[in-house]
Amino acid sequence: MLPFLSQKAQRVLGIDISTTAVKLLELSKSGDRYRVDSYGVEPLPPNAVVEKTVNDEPSVGETIARLISRARPGSKLAAVAVPGSAVITKTIEMDASLDEDEMENQLKVEADQYIPFPLDEVRMDFCVMGQVEGNADKVEVLLVASRTENVQRRVDCIEIGGLKAGGVDVEAYAMERAFQLVLPQLPHGDELETVAVFDIGATMTTLNVLHQGRTVYTREQLFGGKQLTEEIQRRYGISMEEAGLAKKTGELPDDYESEVLQPFKEAIVQQINRSLQFFYGSTQFNEVDYILLAGGSASIAGLPELVQEKIGASCSVANPFTDMALASKVSAASIANDAPALMIACGLALRSFEE
Numbered sequence: 001m002l003p004f005l006s007q008k009a010q011r012v013l014g015i016d017i018s019t020t021a022v023k024l025l026e027l028s029k030s031g032d033r034y035r036v037d038s039y040g041v042e043p044l045p046p047n048a049v050v051e052k053t054v055n056d057e058p059s060v061g062e063t064i065a066r067l068i069s070r071a072r073p074g075s076k077l078a079a080v081a082v083p084g085s086a087v088i089t090k091t092i093e094m095d096a097s098l099d100e101d102e103m104e105n106q107l108k109v110e111a112d113q114y115i116p117f118p119l120d121e122v123r124m125d126f127c128v129m130g131q132v133e134g135n136a137d138k139v140e141v142l143l144v145a146s147r148t149e150n151v152q153r154r155v156d157c158i159e160i161g162g163l164k165a166g167g168v169d170v171e172a173y174a175m176e177r178a179f180q181l182v183l184p185q186l187p188h189g190d191e192l193e194t195v196a197v198f199d200i201g202a203t204m205t206t207l208n209v210l211h212q213g214r215t216v217y218t219r220e221q222l223f224g225g226k227q228l229t230e231e232i233q234r235r236y237g238i239s240m241e242e243a244g245l246a247k248k249t250g251e252l253p254d255d256y257e258s259e260v261l262q263p264f265k266e267a268i269v270q271q272i273n274r275s276l277q278f279f280y281g282s283t284q285f286n287e288v289d290y291i292l293l294a295g296g297s298a299s300i301a302g303l304p305e306l307v308q309e310k311i312g313a314s315c316s317v318a319n320p321f322t323d324m325a326l327a328s329k330v331s332a333a334s335i336a337n338d339a340p341a342l343m344i345a346c347g348l349a350l351r352s353f354e355e
Helices: 057-071 100-113 148-160 171-185 226-236 240-249 256-282 303-311 332-353
Strands: 013-017 021-030 033-043 077-082 087-095 122-132 135-147 164-170 194-200 204-211 214-222 290-294 314-317
Touching (some): 013 148, 021 057, 021 332, 033 057, 033 332, 077 148, 100 122, 100 135, 122 148, 135 164, 171 204, 194 256, 226 240, 290 303, 290 332
Parallel strands (some): 194 290, 290 314
Antiparallel strands (some): 013 021, 087 135
């Protein structure tokens, strides 16, 4: 069984397989300070991954191989993550007196209560979260399960790319790990109780809400930066590839800011507001203290200010590398530019340092 959560620390690369690119990050640590040893982003062929589902393992594997040859990481062990939509999680109470093996055996016996698939079709793991409040005889245990094919496809991709699987995680928990690096940078970070992290990818936007540093809510919706690329393509009569490049370089006609970019920014704010309303409607929460933007579209100029103005919560763009050292081969400008899109890769690489 490939563990999701509990593999003991080894030096692993974070490999984030998203819809349009593969991202790699390798970290080391000296004292209390992390260092980025290598990183890279390599675009994927169209439709190799669709809405976070791997469709073409050989193409993804070849992309990883290109990324490895360019980034030249020191480790061949990699951690990948499955999206929240491909995972079932359940927090259950168990006797604190049980050791790890006894918990595993009991969970195998009881798993069919929690998992709506035949057990021979799933990979599952568990993690002890801590004592149940007010009851020293019980602990909270997080059970995580995913269909074997979801896990295996990602493992196949990294193996085709020349790497070895060092663990499979869940995107939300990788994000949670990276968030711990960002939190101290936020104004009054130590006072923030509830933070909404919006990861705006190419085709999907994922909301992770963290309360006291732990994920309490996750929701994915179909919306992303590809819509901006498509609008550029449509309005200016250029190819998708040209539109993607123009979006990055900013070499577009004068009306782009007002006619294309501003409406897209407003659409992002609408999506953020809608997701928060869903969150409030389905939980006991009725506000968030802070909004953090991640993903490829987070860096759009003026977006945090617009979110803050329309929604009323303070907002900024995530950068987990602010206090990190960089290896000589890592470009400070490049990683600062890519930082918001590297949160999941960062969270995966941080597995290297867990006790």
